[in-house]
Amino acid sequence: MAGELYESDDLASNSEDEKCLRKAIESAGRKRKIETNKVQQKSKRTKCEDPEQQFFRAAAKRQASRPIQKKKPLPPDAIKDIIDKFGGRQNNLKELRIAALCSLGFAGFFRYDKLRSIKANHIEFLKEHIKI
Numbered sequence: 001m002a003g004e005l006y007e008s009d010d011l012a013s014n015s016e017d018e019k020c021l022r023k024a025i026e027s028a029g030r031k032r033k034i035e036t037n038k039v040q041q042k043s044k045r046t047k048c049e050d051p052e053q054q055f056f057r058a059a060a061k062r063q064a065s066r067p068i069q070k071k072k073p074l075p076p077d078a079i080k081d082i083i084d085k086f087g088g089r090q091n092n093l094k095e096l097r098i099a100a101l102c103s104l105g106f107a108g109f110f111r112y113d114k115l116r117s118i119k120a121n122h123i124e125f126l127k128e129h130i131k132i
Contacts, residue, residue, distance in 0.1 A: 079106045108132060 079102055087099035105115045124131040 074106065076106075079103060104132075 001092060073112070082102045083099045085099075086095040086102075090100075101115055104110065104118075110118075122132055
């Protein structure tokens, strides 16, 4: 009958009905976890629409952030020391190359990526200057 309650010994613990019920409960639990994760991810991505909250959030970011500190340029004395150390006649080709790259980068205001891409055919020696 529909109103009867089953006791634990009425259903065998390994019956097909119990296995199907367990599978349904587990899959429902997994689906609920996935749905709650999706809702949590969406809530993290949404921005607050209230202008007052946006104002306070921006103010908190300004107060918590550090001021931008620009790097200081390399002083000319440091470049001179590098050239003196690596640019002598007794140094090998690798050390001469380091001195040449440092002086070229400093004189031409090149960054490392630009220096690295310079090939021999990119350099042209003229009477008064070098053209790169």
